[in-house]
Amino acid sequence: MKRLTILGTLGLGLGLGAAPAFADTGNLLVCVDLGFALQRCQLRDVKLADQIVEAGQPYEAQFAVQYDFPCSGHSVQLGVRSADSNKFFTQGATNAVIILNGPADLHPYDPSPSVTSALTFRPGCSLNVRTVTVLPSTGTVQIWTGQAESEARILNLSTNLYLVSKDYQSLSTWNVDKLNLLKAKLESLVAVTPTNLNYKVMLNSVNSALQGQPPSATLDELRRAGEDVIATLRAELVNEVAVAQALVDRFARWQLAANQALTTALAGAGNA
Amino acid sequence: MFNKMTVFASFTVAACVAGTAHADGVDFTPYGPGGVQWTVSVPGFVTPFNYGARTAQAYSVPYAAGARGGCFVVSPQLPVSHNDGTGNVFPDFYSTWEAVINKRQTPSAIVFTLQVDIQAANNGPVTTLRRQVSSGQYDFTPIYFPTPDTILYWGDLDSPLANPSVVQAFRVHKDDTIRVSVCDLAPESTIDVRHLVVQTIPDDGQ
Numbered sequence: 001m002k003r004l005t006i007l008g009t010l011g012l013g014l015g016l017g018a019a020p021a022f023a024d025t026g027n028l029l030v031c032v033d034l035g036f037a038l039q040r041c042q043l044r045d046v047k048l049a050d051q052i053v054e055a056g057q058p059y060e061a062q063f064a065v066q067y068d069f070p071c072s073g074h075s076v077q078l079g080v081r082s083a084d085s086n087k088f089f090t091q092g093a094t095n096a097v098i099i100l101n102g103p104a105d106l107h108p109y110d111p112s113p114s115v116t117s118a119l120t121f122r123p124g125c126s127l128n129v130r131t132v133t134v135l136p137s138t139g140t141v142q143i144w145t146g147q148a149e150s151e152a153r154i155l156n157l158s159t160n161l162y163l164v165s166k167d168y169q170s171l172s173t174w175n176v177d178k179l180n181l182l183k184a185k186l187e188s189l190v191a192v193t194p195t196n197l198n199y200k201v202m203l204n205s206v207n208s209a210l211q212g213q214p215p216s217a218t219l220d221e222l223r224r225a226g227e228d229v230i231a232t233l234r235a236e237l238v239n240e241v242a243v244a245q246a247l248v249d250r251f252a253r254w255q256l257a258a259n260q261a262l263t264t265a266l267a268g269a270g271n272a
Numbered sequence: 273m274f275n276k277m278t279v280f281a282s283f284t285v286a287a288c289v290a291g292t293a294h295a296d297g298v299d300f301t302p303y304g305p306g307g308v309q310w311t312v313s314v315p316g317f318v319t320p321f322n323y324g325a326r327t328a329q330a331y332s333v334p335y336a337a338g339a340r341g342g343c344f345v346v347s348p349q350l351p352v353s354h355n356d357g358t359g360n361v362f363p364d365f366y367s368t369w370e371a372v373i374n375k376r377q378t379p380s381a382i383v384f385t386l387q388v389d390i391q392a393a394n395n396g397p398v399t400t401l402r403r404q405v406s407s408g409q410y411d412f413t414p415i416y417f418p419t420p421d422t423i424l425y426w427g428d429l430d431s432p433l434a435n436p437s438v439v440q441a442f443r444v445h446k447d448d449t450i451r452v453s454v455c456d457l458a459p460e461s462t463i464d465v466r467h468l469v470v471q472t473i474p475d476d477g478q
Binding site for chain 2: 034035036037039040073074075115117118119120122
């Protein structure tokens, strides 16, 4: 008897994009070779593919596992697993593919190692994962699309607020919607930073405009307040542009079509 | 006048072996839940004595006036990888026997012995079981009356696989190894050993 030594090349790759994340595991089935049969087989554990993690958040991946499992003798259930999801290889198959959705790293899976080790297989029985291709699952793409559309709305709002704030010297000419838009934002700024007097001055001025009255602040006070608010909203806009660009980049990295609403919102922010 | 009978070997190919036999002469098929049936054919036989000859179908030991002692067909050691259970061993063979015996007696000589050696795990102790195959199990015919009180009988036994008359049953334990032998062929007998078959099956299906 001789114990088979598996010298698989474990070229672990980062599972980005649709390119294969893992190529040629070598034989994952490690057995005692009796010459006329294989016994005491164990499924070797390797990381077949990385989970999808974006901005520190794990997302469900769709793993396409291409494999060869030429093996006869006893029937055995071996497969792949990602967290609680698993699927089994077809015994005897060559160049076959199974698709599995899961949120965690992908590993070989043997639900009953003690049973497997008690089985007998014909010489030459082997299990080789040729490639694993990682893509965001349909559910993940839906989540990302929702995030993109939400970010598009936030970015559009941030752009509008910034554009509105830049025009603070014409408060008296604004319509009610425009005034209310800035008023709501100023109220939240005041709530978050009650010590900032500039926010309060601008909020008072907007309230005066809504009541059809001139601002109580002096022109200098109003100018200082306006520039402070513009700087704050510009900083917020820059931050939102960065968030939106990261989402667009994520679509590109996974070879998915960019979300139209988000790219339009980014273009609008760029013109502001 | 007595004409010595010429025995022609029966080259019936056993049909129970699934798949293609391997070059080393040991094949197996799954047997029951978690069990294995090993089938050892001629290339897998160990033949420590020169009593016979290998053909494509059998190890053939020809007629001889004297006895052929010792185990002349031996299998490789076959492992039990499953949990404790039961085992059966039987040979697939064709054999002839002849003898002059008294009219009042029934043929009951020992023609050959089927031996099973079960070795416990880690080169543990060996348990040896022996089952003698008697001429009484043969299909025999009175050929000639050498004297008024004696008869020359000739008989043959073409054992299909799993013939209950030659099955040796025993207990097996995980990591045992099993070796099957055909031993001690009687005078004026022949045997063609085609296969040695070992079945083991776990009690719990694993």
